[in-house]
Amino acid sequence: MTNKVKRIGVLTSGGDAPGMNAAVRAVVRTCVYLGIEVIGIRRGWNGLINGDIMYMKGSDVAHIINRGGTILYTARSDEFRTKEGRKKAYNTCKLLGLDGIVAIGGDGTFAGCLAFSSEYPISVIGIPATIDNDIGCSHYSLGYDTAANTAIESIDKVRDTMQSHERCSVIEVMGHRAGNLAQYVGIATGATAVLVPENPWNFDEDIAEKIRAARFAGRTHFMVIVAEGAKRNSDGSLDNEVVGNGGAAQQVAEMIQEELGLDPRVTVLGHIQRGGSPTARDRVTATRMGYAAVMALAQGKTNRVIVQWEGKTMDVDMAEGLKMKNVLSEEEINVLKAMTGSYDR
C-alpha cells in the first residue's frame, strides 16, 4: 500500500439515512488504524465551503453505531453547485491539508464529488446512502433496510385497525423517483396493489381490478401502497405532477372512493421512514463500506464509489457508476404480480 495520504475529510450530504453514523464511525476508526488524520466536515458540502469542521478521534465516534441520522449533520448545498462555491471549498481543503474526501450520500452527492475532483487535485470516494436504494451501480444503499423495516412496522399497525373496520387503506411511502422501497415493502406487508413512479398507474388495471379480485375472494380489507412519486397515466400521458406529502396517495384514495364506493383512509408515513436505529444489515454494510472507502484512498484511488455487488463490497468508477440507471428488481416485480393477483377461484 502506498500510504501517502496523511489527512482526509468525511461528510454526509443529501437526505439522511440510517447507517450514516455507522459509516462515519468506520471511516474514523479505519483512519486511526492506518495512522491517517481525519476531519469531520459538518452540514455536507456547505461545511467545506464555510470551514465548518471538527477534528475527529476514535473516541468521537463511540456510541454512534446504533444511532439514526448523522452526527455530522447534512444539507443539500446549492452553493457547491457553483464554480465559486467549489473554489471556496477547495480553499478550505488546502487550508486543512486534506488529501481526500469520503462523501456519504446519494447521486447528488456523487455528482458534487465529480465536479469537484475534475476542477481540483483532491481525491474523492463516495459511499451510497439513501433510503430510496436508487444508486444504479450498487445493489445496496445504506438506510434501505432500516427504512423498509420501519415502514413495515407502521403498516402492520395500520392494518390492524383497517382490518377491524373492514376498510381500504392507502399508504404512502417515500420514493420521489424510485419505487424500490414501495415494491419491497408491498411484498413484505402483503399489499393488494403497489404503485411506483417507474410505471405510471392506470386506475382500472393497477388498482380496481386488484381490489375487485380480492373482494370477490371474500376479503374486506384492501391495502394500496403508493410511492410518493407514483403518477397517474389515464390516457398514456402523465397527468399528475403532485409529489410528496400525501398528494399521490390522496389522489388514489379519491378515485377509489368515487369509482369503487369504498371509504378509504390515507396514511402518509413521511419522514418517520428516514429515522431510527439502523438494522444489523445497515450497521454492518456501513462498516464494510467505510473501511473500504479509507482503504481506497490509502491506495491512491480517486473518483470511486464503494458498492455492494452480488454481496461483495468493491469500488467502481464514479462517473461510470453514476451513468448506471436504477431499475426495479425484475424478480420482485414478478413475485408481486403473483402475490397481488392470486385468490382462490
Ligand code: F6P
Ligand atoms: O432521501 C430520499 C428521500 O427520502 C426521497 O424519497 C424523498 O422524496 C426525499 O428524500 C425527501 O427529502 P426531504 O425531506 O429532505 O426534502
